[in-house]
Amino acid sequence: MSQGESLTFYTYARVDEGRDDRWAYTGIPEIFFYDEDSAREALHELRGDVESDMDDEWPPMQLEKIVTLPISKESIFALLNDGIGAFVKSYEVIEIIE
Template identity: 80%
Template sequence: MSQGESLTFYTYARVDEGRDDSWAYTGIPDIFFSDEDGAREALRELRADVESDNEEWPPMQLEKIETLPISKDSILALLNDGMGAFMKSYAILEIFD
């Protein structure tokens, strides 16, 4: 990986329109994927598991994240301030109701 390269990752999270900081720690670990298909498949599997346990499915959103260019400063921001400080862009791709 060359210095200055931005990276793209995918993840999912509960839909929570009332949350101001989408990257604040909630007690549930974030899981990131290198491609959209992998994240989408993991979300489908999670939904199947929840529904097979006869639990209510909370709406979830599939998210795309692009990082800041990789540098010593951006990695320090990630380590010291969390994911929000390391993001260049963020988009919700789809909501799974």
Template identity: 75%
Template sequence: MSQGESFTFYTYSRANRDGDRWAYTGIPDVFFHEEDETREALRELRRDVESDPEDTWPPMQLEKIETLPISRESIFALLNDGVGSFIKSYEIIDIID
């Protein structure tokens, strides 16, 4: 079976997380097509967090990911093993304090 193309997406998570970045935490990751829309989502999240005087903003990292080429095998791994098995490359491109 031939390989399909890879895709680049953006997401964010808490900075300085311990353990496997792609481990299931009960909170789903949200992915975006563009870096700018990811930054805007983080700005909105920060406004929401900072509007509650009892909450503090934790540093968040803006991340760029590239998927494996689409194939039967890579989709099978995604479904059975989770997002981490579908990531070809991962880069932290900014920390939002």
């Protein structure tokens, strides 16, 4: 991997419009995927698992595309010391699964 390259990943998260910092630690680890299809498939599997339990209710979830800062010593240190939010250049909600 050459220095300066940005990476694109996909993830999902609960829709929470009242949350100020998307990348704040919530106690639930983030799961990242190489491509949109894998993230979407995992999200649909999760929905199936949740909906199969009569006691659980599916909360709206958002599928997200994340682009990192260019890879550098500084950006890796930011990731390690400050968390994923310090390493994210941009992210967008691709779809909301209700």
